[in-house]
Amino acid sequence: MxxxxxxxxxxxxxxxxxxxxxxxxxxxxxxxxxxxxxxxxxxxxxxxxxxxxxxxxxxxxxxxxxxxxxxxxxxxxxxxxxxxxxxxxxxxxxxxxxxxxxxxxFTKNPEQNLGYKVVADYPHGPDHFIEGFLVEGNTVYESVGGEGVSQLIKYPLGEAVPAVVRKQPADIFSEGCTIVGNKIYQLTYRNKIGFVYDKNTLEKQSEFPLPNVIGEGWGLTYDGKNLIATDGTKNLYFLDVENPSKVIKTVAVAGNKMTYDQLNELEYHNGFIYANVWHHPIVLKINPETGEAVGKFDFTKLTEENSKGESEHVLNGIAFKGENMLITGKNWPKMYEVDIR
Incomplete structure (x- = not known):
């Protein structure tokens, strides 16, 4: 018992x-x-x-x-x-x-809805599946992606016909690019390598392995000290410009009510990072120290006018002409100069 x-x-x-x-x-x-x-x-x-x-x-x-x-x-x-x-x-x-x-x-402060006014438009190659977009002076540089058709090109603003073309090998899918001095740094999508070119001739000077933490190459910019890369996640990777295989720091991006992942094409300007979000007609203004999305531009109207119902013809191109922003997208027939408020 x-x-x-x-x-x-x-x-x-x-x-x-x-x-x-x-x-x-x-x-x-x-x-x-x-x-x-x-x-x-x-x-x-x-x-x-x-x-x-x-x-x-x-x-x-x-x-x-x-x-x-x-x-x-x-x-x-x-x-x-x-x-x-x-x-x-x-x-x-x-x-x-x-x-x-x-x-x-999330951030304590909501993202500001930022205004803009279109002040000019320029022709853009409708066959350019744009992955990287740069403007320096009156010269446009583009990293054009696609299986077997990837290339790096440059042309005068307003013409859109490439003056210099550097075709990539068939197995390379070009992605984001940025200018550092007389060099252009370029990422690749899934090839796990990046390239360095002469800015004037687009001749390849060297290549480097992407850091292991970066699964895919997406966007790239330069803040005057470090390269900044995206890989389709919420992260901004700050890379040593002398050794781009080395990650200096990682900053995650979010707003007041959401995480912003699929960060894509980038541009650094006046202390802020501007970023496209893939498949969304917006450009974020990001504090690079904290990752806080402090503002947001809504380019829905321009995206609808240029995508023509094609789901992959998304907004994906940010550059600056003075204090005005230039935007374009994948296979868009135009690029736009906007006065940002």
């Missing part, structure tokens, strides 16, 4: 323990799901449900090889945007529970 009582008590203990475990995980899941859309700001503290905290001996969060038991949204641990984390809870019963979650960190 005593043995049956002991077994019965053990069964009750196990059942209670399992129920507590399920309640804790369910409560944590409900909390995380409820916070995904609302998000957090830097400095916020995670207010976990009492069902979790009252039954936990310790709680920690793991993310990207780091671990912390501080439940404050700290920029030394979290980045802007989505953070895929693991909650690890050691219960007072000695069990260890793990649960995956997404912690979204």
């Amino acid at each position: 005593k043995q049956k009582i002991i077994i019965g008590c053990a069964s009750v203990f196990l059942l209670t323990s399992c129920n507590n475990k399920e309640k804790m995980l369910d409560a944590l899941a409900d909390y995380n799901n409820g916070m995904m859309e609302k998000g957090y700001h830097f400095g916020d503290k995670l207010q976990l449900p009492s069902t979790v905290t009252e039954n936990a001996e310790s709680i920690s969060i793991s993310f990207d090889g780091k671990q912390t038991s501080d439940l404050t949204i700290n920029p030394q641990f979290f980045t802007l945007g989505n953070n895929e984390v693991i909650f690890t809870i050691k219960t007072k019963d000695g069990e260890v529970l793990n649960q995956d979650a997404t912690v979204n960190v």
Whole structure:
């Protein structure tokens, strides 16, 4: 009889323990799901449900090889945007529970809706599947993508007929490019290499492997110190201009209510990074120190006029002519000069 009582008590203990475990995980899941859309700001503290905290001996969060038991949204641990984390809870019963979650960190200030006025338009090659777009003085440089048709070209603004053409090997898919002094740096899509050209002749001078962390080459710009690259995620990668295979730092981009991933063609101007978002008719104005999207241009009207219903003929080209912005897109027949307000 005593043995049956002991077994019965053990069964009750196990059942209670399992129920507590399920309640804790369910409560944590409900909390995380409820916070995904609302998000957090830097400095916020995670207010976990009492069902979790009252039954936990310790709680920690793991993310990207780091671990912390501080439940404050700290920029030394979290980045802007989505953070895929693991909650690890050691219960007072000695069990260890793990649960995956997404912690979204947004900016405190909403992005400003920035105005503009079209002041001029210029012809653009409608067969140019543009990936990189530069204007220096009166000269346009373009990195044109596509399987077997990739090339780097230059031509006078207003003409759109290439004056100099550097065709790529058939296995190269050209991507973003930028000017550094007398050189042009160019990324490739999935070839995991970049090229350096003479700016005047477009003769290739060298090539370099992309950093391992960059899965694909998308956009590229230069801030006067570092190259800045995108790979279709939320990240801006700052690269050593003398050794572009080396990542100096990574900055994630988000706004007040959303993460901005699929960052594409870039331009640096007057202390800010301007970025296209692939398949969206917008250009973001980004603080390069924090990754905060401080403003947004809506080019829906110009995109609709030039895409002609083709889903891949997206806005994808940002440059500056003085203080005016030049924009164009993939296979657009025009580029536009806009006075930004």
